[in-house]
Amino acid sequence: xxxxQVGAECAPVAKVGGLGxxxxxxxxxxxxxxxQVEVILPKYDCLRPDLIEGxxxxxxxxxxxxxxxxxxxxxxSGYVDGIHCFFIDPHSDHGFYQRGxxxxxxxxxxxxxxxCRAVLEFLLKTGKQPDIIHCHDWHTALVPVLxxxxxxxxxxxxxxxxxxLHNLSHQGVAGEYPLRAVGLDPARLMTSDRLLDRDRPHAAxxxxxxxxxxxxxxxxxxxxxxxxxxxxxxxxxxxxxxTHSHKLRGVINGIDxxxxxxxxxxxxxxxxxxxxxxxxxxxxxxxxxxLGLEEAAKPIVAIVSRLDxxxxxxxxxxxxxxxxxxxxxxxxxxxxxxxxxxxxxxxIRRHSDGSADCRLILEYDEALSHQIHAGADIxxxxxxxxxxxxxxxxxxxxxxxxxxxxxxGLADSVFDANYSDQAFEEVNGFLFDDPTPAGxxxxxxxxxxxxxxxxxxxxxxxxxxxxxxxxxxxxxxAYLDIFEGIRA
Ligand code: ADP
Numbered sequence: 001x002x003x004x005q006v007g008a009e010c011a012p013v014a015k016v017g018g019l020g021x022x023x024x025x026x027x028x029x030x031x032x033x034x035x036q037v038e039v040i041l042p043k044y045d046c047l048r049p050d051l052i053e054g055x056x057x058x059x060x061x062x063x064x065x066x067x068x069x070x071x072x073x074x075x076x077s078g079y080v081d082g083i084h085c086f087f088i089d090p091h092s093d094h095g096f097y098q099r100g101x102x103x104x105x106x107x108x109x110x111x112x113x114x115x116c117r118a119v120l121e122f123l124l125k126t127g128k129q130p131d132i133i134h135c136h137d138w139h140t141a142l143v144p145v146l147x148x149x150x151x152x153x154x155x156x157x158x159x160x161x162x163x164x165l166h167n168l169s170h171q172g173v174a175g176e177y178p179l180r181a182v183g184l185d186p187a188r189l190m191t192s193d194r195l196l197d198r199d200r201p202h203a204a205x206x207x208x209x210x211x212x213x214x215x216x217x218x219x220x221x222x223x224x225x226x227x228x229x230x231x232x233x234x235x236x237x238x239x240x241x242x243t244h245s246h247k248l249r250g251v252i253n254g255i256d257x258x259x260x261x262x263x264x265x266x267x268x269x270x271x272x273x274x275x276x277x278x279x280x281x282x283x284x285x286x287x288x289x290x291l292g293l294e295e296a297a298k299p300i301v302a303i304v305s306r307l308d309x310x311x312x313x314x315x316x317x318x319x320x321x322x323x324x325x326x327x328x329x330x331x332x333x334x335x336x337x338x339x340x341x342x343x344x345x346x347x348i349r350r351h352s353d354g355s356a357d358c359r360l361i362l363e364y365d366e367a368l369s370h371q372i373h374a375g376a377d378i379x380x381x382x383x384x385x386x387x388x389x390x391x392x393x394x395x396x397x398x399x400x401x402x403x404x405x406x407x408x409g410l411a412d413s414v415f416d417a418n419y420s421d422q423a424f425e426e427v428n429g430f431l432f433d434d435p436t437p438a439g440x441x442x443x444x445x446x447x448x449x450x451x452x453x454x455x456x457x458x459x460x461x462x463x464x465x466x467x468x469x470x471x472x473x474x475x476x477x478a479y480l481d482i483f484e485g486i487r488a
Contacts, residue, residue: 001483003030004130004159005039006119008102008112008139011259012366013048013080014041016102017306018253018390019136019166022220025256026479027083029472033480038130040119042097042111043076043087052078058086062125064118065183066092073118081258088118108139109206113178116142120151129158132483136164138172141210142182145195148213149184160486162479163214164251165207166387168228168235169310172206173197179204193243198236211240215486217248218479220388221409225250233385233408251479252412253388254472260373260394267370272399274466277459280374280399287375293329294356299451300329301444302376302400304369304391307336307345307362312405315382318437319444320348320358326448329357331372335364373398377458378447384435386410392429396465401458402429403443413470417461418446428465 005027009020023039031037041047049055058077063070073090090096096111105111120143123130135143144161172178176186179195190196190204194212197205211217219225225248227233229241241248258264262280263273269286272279288295301323305311316332323330336342345362352358361368373379379395381404388409392402404410414429415422432443450458 001132001480001487002036002130003038003132003134003483004123004128005037005134005136006140006143007039007041007136008115010039010041010080010083010085013051013085014044014046014102018388021256021259021390022166022253022388023136024081024083025254025472026476028081028256028258029254029476030479031083033476035480038084038086039080040086040088040122042115043089044097044102046100046102047087052080052085054078059122059126062118062122064090064114064121066114066117067181071114075122086122088115088122090114090118109172109174109178110181112139112172113142113182113206116140116146117182119143120146120156123159124151124154124156129156131158131160131487133159133161134164134479134483135161135210135214137166138170138207138210141172141206142178142184143210144213144215145184145189145209146182149189158488160215160483160488161213162216162218162482162486163210165217165219165228168207168233168237168387171208171235171237173200173203174206175202176204178206198239208237208240211237211244215247216482217244218251218482219248220250221252221412222250223412224387224408227385227408249478249482251475251482252409253390254475255390255393255397255470257397257471260397262374262398265370265374267367268374270374272374274399274463277399277462283371283374284376287331287371288329290371291331291359291361293331293359296329296356298327298329298357299377299448300331300375301378301380301448302330302372303332303334303380304372305334305381307334307341308338309341310384310386312382312384312435313341313344315435315437315440316380317344317348318440319380319382322437322441322444323448324357326445327452328378328448330359331376332360333365333368333372335362373400376400377451378403378444380440380444381405381410382435382440383407383410389413393470396428396468396470399462399466401447401461401465403447404429404431405435405439406431406433413468417450425464425467428461428468
């Protein structure tokens with residue numbers, strides 16, 4: 001099958017979070033199965049060109065309509081971890097992708113609407129007719145709309161579009177201008193059964209457009225597919241999702257085992273695997289040395305996360321206090337999305353400065369994230385909602401026992417050591433329901449107690465996690481089945 005992935009991120013060249021890892025991991029898995037896969041991204045100034053092999057200009061002078069002008073773009077091409085990537089580079093005064101970051105600009109709806117139009121124009125002009133265009137999140141939501149409304153008639157007839165929802169809390173809600181900018185007719189499209197936002201009059205909801213126009217819609221875990229249909233996690237799109245529920249499926253993400261593998265990880269001092277767990281003890285000593293923590297017979301309770309409301313920042317704070325009160329060490333690596341959250345954690349850091357048991361690193365640090373995975377014993381993920389979540393899976397891969405809230409993909413991938421129906425060799429962590437300190441403690445207490453009192457059982461949980469199949473091979477097959485079902 002010929003599959004074109006279109007997204008705002010692809011790890012490791014343009015990664016903010018799980019979206020970038022998913023596009024990268026899925027593309028690799030599909031390519032490994034022999035399918036023709038390419039990824040199209042904006043050419044951000046903050047891309048990592050050092051990680052792109054053979055970067056060269058593949059197309060000159062791609063003219064893309066924007067309002068009543070044509071903007072000239074070039075398209076560059078190269079390989080990222082063996083994946084064929086194209087980068088759209090507009091040459092205009094707007095500087096759409098010259099902002100030093102991927103998201104967070106006031107004109108995001110316009111910048112990404114332009115990207116959608118440029119992608120389709122590129123496919124048309126180069127005569128590419130993929131079987132499937134696989135789009136992700138609101139940034140690419142106008143691809144299915146434009147393909148049907150504009151490009152079908154221009155000759156882009158073959159591709160069918162699958163749209164994957166990674167995070168419904170961002171929907172690309174704006175006035176009608178992004179539609180007008182890319183040549184769509186707001187008067188025709190802004191109706192309640194198409195792109196008109198449910199709650200904001202006169203606003204276009206780009207993501208809603210993808211739900212309406214895509215041939216298949218997926219989200220990143222089966223549990224989250226249910227949650228967005230039946231709970232407020234649908235974030236205002238429940239009605240549209242119900243109307244189109246026949247094309248909605250949940251497919252859990254995998255992790256890229258090339259990137260997350262303690263047997264080969266170049267970031268850690270001692271590689272290890274389930275057959276050689278003592279190696280992990282050396283990484284734990286190294287992590288302590290590196291962060292200035294005391295060498296002691298204590299578990300390391302870790303958090304590696306964006307510090308965002310969604311991720312349960314209050315419960316993260318409680319985790320730190322509870323772990324320290326219960327004779328553990330604790331390490332948090334995270335960067336805040338809002339000033340008040342940053343201040344909250346800066347405050348904890350000031351208090352814990354000089355502590356032998358606690359370190360907060362308030363930045364984004366890929367290498368340290370791997371080192372924490374290698375050195376930690378318990379990983380806490382107290383998300384309020386979590387469409388899939390990768391950290392519980394990467395934690396398991398490194399023999400770290402996850403303690404997670406029972407939501408979304410966390411509930412689909414972590415099986416409680418005490419209260420699950422799974423076979424003994426399949427339980428791999430601890431879950432809690434209530435997003436409260438008491439709820440968190442109900443799971444974290446069990447994990448900590450097990451570490452201190454029943455080390456052999458704790459070790460077995462580590463091994464169960466390391467043997468859990470969190471690879472992309474199952475999910476890639478599930479996507480292929482969906483693609484097969486919609487292809488022309
Ligand atoms: P989301 O995409 O919502 O942020 P995921 O769990 O799907 O959450 O993916 C987050 C990814 O980003 C994980 O691989 C995690 O390890 C990584 N990550 C988050 N914060 C940091 C950080 N401060 N430094 C390094 N890696 C981080």
